[in-house]
Amino acid sequence: MSDVDLDVHRSGEDITEALRRDVREGLSAPQKWLPSKWFYDARGSELFERITELDEYYPTRCEREILRREAGEIAAVTGARTLVELGSGSSEKTRLLLDALSAHGTLREFVPLDVSESALAEAAEAIAGDYPDLTVRGVVGDFTEHLGLLPGERPRIVAFLGGTIGNFLPADRAKFLRSVRDVLTEGEWLLLGTDLVKDPGTLVRAYDDAQGVTAEFNRNVLRVLNERLGADADPAAFEHVAHWDAEHEWIEMRLRATSDTRVRIPGADLEVTFTAGEHVRTEISAKFRPSGVRAELAEAGLSLERWWTDERDRFGVSLSRA
Ligand code: AVJ
Secondary structure, X not given: OOOOEEEEOOOHHHHHHHHHHHHHHHHOOOOOEOOXXXXXXXXXXXXHHHHHOOOOOOHHHHHHHHXXXXXXXXXXXXXXXXXXXXXXXXXXXXXHHHHHHHHHOOOOEEEEEEOOHHHHHHHHHHHHHHOOOOEEEEEEOOOOOOHHHOOOOOOEEEEEOOOHHHHOOHHHHHHHHHHHHHHOOOOOEEEEEEEEOOOHHHHHHHOOOOOOHHHHHHHHHHHHHHHHHOOOOOHHHEEEEXXXXXXXXXXXXXXXXXXXXXXXXXXXXXXXXXXXXXEEEEEEEEOEOHXXXXXXXXXXXXXXXXXXXXXXXXEEEEEXXX
8 A cells, every 4th residue: 555645525425416416407308418427437437448448449549649759848848846637547648747757857746636536546556656756646526626626736737638628518618628727827737638520430430339348338327327326227228329410520429219218216316218219418529620729728718838649630639838
C-alpha cells in the first residue's frame, strides 16, 4: 500500500440518488435518454479498456501518438507543478505526461479525479508506487460538480483527455469549459483531447466494432440499472445502434428495443414501456473541427497556445492558457 490520499466527494448513496434522478428524468422524456457516465461501473470500465484496444477504435492510439511526441513540449511550455486529470480512468496515457513533467523538474503533485472509486484507487496507487517523489491526491467526484475543489500547487495543468468532452451536449460543454476556466488562475493550463470529424464509415466502425465489445459496453448501462435500482431490464431485448448524426456532427449510441418491452425500476419508482423499435439514447460523442475547438475555448476565456494532431489528422490535442 503506498501513500495515497483519496478525497471522496461522492458516496455510494449519493451515486444511487443521482442515478435515480437521471433515470426518472431521462426515461420519462418523450425521447428517452440516459447520461453516458452511467456506463462506468467496474464492468463498464473494463469494457471501455477493451474498446481502447480494438482495431476500429482509433482515438486512444491517436491521442497516445500525439502525447508521446509532444509531452516534452507540454512540460516545457507549461512548467506545471501539478497535473490534474479529469475522468482519469486507468491513467495510462497520463504516464507520458508525468514522465515529461518529472524530467522537466517542475512536477510535484498528481491529482486524478474520477467518478469510479475503484478505478481511481487502483490508478492512484500504481502511480504513487512508480513515482515516489510525487504527492498523489485522488478525488472521487463528478467533474461536472466537483471542479471547485481541486487542490495542487500552481501552476496546474488540467488534462481532459480521450475526447470525453464530446460526451457533453453543446450547451453543457460550454458550461463545463467555463467552469474549468473559473477554477484556473491566470497562467494555468488546459490540455484537451478532441476527436475530429472524419468520414462516417470510420466513425461508425469505431462505435460498432466487429467483436461487439461496444455493444456490450452500451448494454452495460442496463445492468447498472438492474444492480443499483433493482430494475429488471433484459439486456438481450435491446440492440446496439451507433448512428452518425451529420447535422450535429456527433455519434449517437442508442439501445433499441427489438420488441414491445416493459422495464420495472423499483429503485426509481418507475415503470418504462418501449414499443418495438423505440430507443433510448445512451451517449453522444461529438466530433470537432479545429476552428470549432479554438472558438469554444475562446468563448470560455481560454486561449489556444498549441494544437497538435496525429499523423492522419484523426484526433486533436489542444493546449490552452487561462
Ligand atoms: C471515453 C467517452 C471518449 O466517446 O469515444 C467509446 C466512450 N463510447 N465507445 C467516446 C466510448 C463508445 C468514449 N469516451
